[in-house]
Amino acid sequence: MSLTVQEIAGLLQTRFPDAVLEVDADSRHPGIRVAPESWHDVALFLRDDPRLAMNLLRCISAVDLHPQPYIDVVYDLLSMRPPVSTGGGAADPWSCAGLVAIRVRLPRERAHVRSVADIWPTANWHEREAFDLMGVTFDGHPDLRRILCPDDWVGHPLRKDYVFPTEYHGIPAATGSAADSAGTGEEH
Amino acid sequence: MTDINPPITGEAIPQPSAAPGTLHTEELLVNMGPQHPSTHGVLRLLLRTDGELVVEATPHIGYLHRCAEKIGENVTPVQFVPMTDRLDYLAAMNNNHGYSLAVEKLCGIEVPERARYIRVIMCELNRIASHLVSFGSYGLDMGAFTPFLYAFREREYILDLFEATCGARLTYNYLTIGGAAADLPEGFLQRLAGFLDYFEPKIDEYNRLLSYNYIFVKRTAGVGVISAADAIAYGLTGPCLRGSGVRWDLRRCVPYEIYDRFEFDIPIGVPGGTDDIPPEVVVGDSWSRYFVRMLEMKQSVRILRQCLRQIPDGEYRAKVPRVLKLPAGEVYLEVEGARGQLGFLVVGDNGPIPRRVKVRGPSFCNLSIIPHVCRQVLLADVAAILGSIDVVMGEVDR
Numbered sequence: 001m002s003l004t005v006q007e008i009a010g011l012l013q014t015r016f017p018d019a020v021l022e023v024d025a026d027s028r029h030p031g032i033r034v035a036p037e038s039w040h041d042v043a044l045f046l047r048d049d050p051r052l053a054m055n056l057l058r059c060i061s062a063v064d065l066h067p068q069p070y071i072d073v074v075y076d077l078l079s080m081r082p083p084v085s086t087g088g089g090a091a092d093p094w095s096c097a098g099l100v101a102i103r104v105r106l107p108r109e110r111a112h113v114r115s116v117a118d119i120w121p122t123a124n125w126h127e128r129e130a131f132d133l134m135g136v137t138f139d140g141h142p143d144l145r146r147i148l149c150p151d152d153w154v155g156h157p158l159r160k161d162y163v164f165p166t167e168y169h170g171i172p173a174a175t176g177s178a179a180d181s182a183g184t185g186e187e188h
Numbered sequence: 189m190t191d192i193n194p195p196i197t198g199e200a201i202p203q204p205s206a207a208p209g210t211l212h213t214e215e216l217l218v219n220m221g222p223q224h225p226s227t228h229g230v231l232r233l234l235l236r237t238d239g240e241l242v243v244e245a246t247p248h249i250g251y252l253h254r255c256a257e258k259i260g261e262n263v264t265p266v267q268f269v270p271m272t273d274r275l276d277y278l279a280a281m282n283n284n285h286g287y288s289l290a291v292e293k294l295c296g297i298e299v300p301e302r303a304r305y306i307r308v309i310m311c312e313l314n315r316i317a318s319h320l321v322s323f324g325s326y327g328l329d330m331g332a333f334t335p336f337l338y339a340f341r342e343r344e345y346i347l348d349l350f351e352a353t354c355g356a357r358l359t360y361n362y363l364t365i366g367g368a369a370a371d372l373p374e375g376f377l378q379r380l381a382g383f384l385d386y387f388e389p390k391i392d393e394y395n396r397l398l399s400y401n402y403i404f405v406k407r408t409a410g411v412g413v414i415s416a417a418d419a420i421a422y423g424l425t426g427p428c429l430r431g432s433g434v435r436w437d438l439r440r441c442v443p444y445e446i447y448d449r450f451e452f453d454i455p456i457g458v459p460g461g462t463d464d465i466p467p468e469v470v471v472g473d474s475w476s477r478y479f480v481r482m483l484e485m486k487q488s489v490r491i492l493r494q495c496l497r498q499i500p501d502g503e504y505r506a507k508v509p510r511v512l513k514l515p516a517g518e519v520y521l522e523v524e525g526a527r528g529q530l531g532f533l534v535v536g537d538n539g540p541i542p543r544r545v546k547v548r549g550p551s552f553c554n555l556s557i558i559p560h561v562c563r564q565v566l567l568a569d570v571a572a573i574l575g576s577i578d579v580v581m582g583e584v585d586r
Contacts, residue, residue, distance in 0.1 A: 028294060028519045029517070029520050055420050056420055058423070058522065058529065058531060061520070061533045061544070063546075064544070074520070076531070080441075083435075093435040093437065094434060094441060095441060096441050096442050099442070101520065120421060122422050122423030125556040133255075146250075147249060148249065148255075148586070149253065157258055158255075158258060158261075
């Protein structure tokens, strides 16, 4: 039986009355907004509580809400549960015992949140990516450096106010950057 | 005729340990890649080696980074579909499908029945084609050249089918928002049925050729063992996760599209000695990951046969407005791609262009376990482990 977002939120509210800021159970991407300072404790609880057992961190996505001064970090979690052994049921698949998105809202100018790489090792690379492309700092990350862009790249390309560079080590950028012609649909 | 093996005369070469003084040894840093035949693209592994032993492996990625996500927030969804082709370019249909499903979920578009079957047919065919490349190139990595030719012979038939459908052989831009870009060409289903009859026995041929080959088993069985707990913790999905004995497949466990209508099994890695598994095999080793792909091709054939029986007539695409307005809101949707769970997060902003497109590439997550597995392994085993994880760098770097 799969847990609903309401039930997950209920469990979190009982354990961390102050951490749950908002429950959004009806949207297309149901989730729970958690206070950044309690995120690490909540994450540990989400993984280790036998009722929740969110063992798979599917994805970490950072979303820039510019011009609002916030960045949302969205953690998509899933609970994979092995089949209950019923004798001849060895070929039964595992089942999904719950899906939830946890959102952490950070200020754009000081986007800091505790790393969860110690809880889900897969977070290591996802957090490096969010740091590289969106400029979110994950405190306590074992090795927080750029992952997709070169080490000496300037700025965080997925920020909405990112300024496209005109050159990189003497290599000129192509004329007419993507930002210039994007979305206007105008013929030049 | 002179003796080619003359008896050794004189003093034997002294053992290094018996040489006077202390012999100085040190660790050596070796760059494997970014241009290396067995890194499957532009991946650089920095290996710290102690003789033949790899002490530590650090992947350096990003050589193929095109910031696809930034492009995604500068073009409309229909314009972004061709970009998804270039993520996992060996299974482009599955990428088209995943992104289209995410946008359809955001906009609430209903896809016609026939289009859904077309999509499943394309995705399963592309899964077979992708697994064939994986099978063939893994043979190459392990020093067996011939299987590669067999794999590409059969893949060619699939690419011909794709070419007849959409004109392209690698980057299709065929499955799109609302369904497919065109209907199946005339005679497609007959050709597909013919291909399935031809292809299914070939899988046993591959097994005789490579899977049970003595050298191949020696190179891969028991190498790079990943436990089920580690696989889940590192976010491994797809054949890599199933190779570790976890019977998990999104098509069955969190069904999307119309996969709940088909009967198929989820193959997993099983211990050696049972059935026809070589005795050296351990659950979660490179051989298990490889063999899961071979079994999955059979399951894809099964699904395709059911599609052939069930596919209805009708529309191939829903009526989608020329300028599609994305409502404010967020969706995250994962599909079972050829390499694992391929996820798309799309954030709409009441306009034709999404605020954010985020791609969860399964290869990206699968590759992140390399530093954990390639520890105290032989140098030659790194290629065996990497090949069994089967990464596509287009999807890792995005």
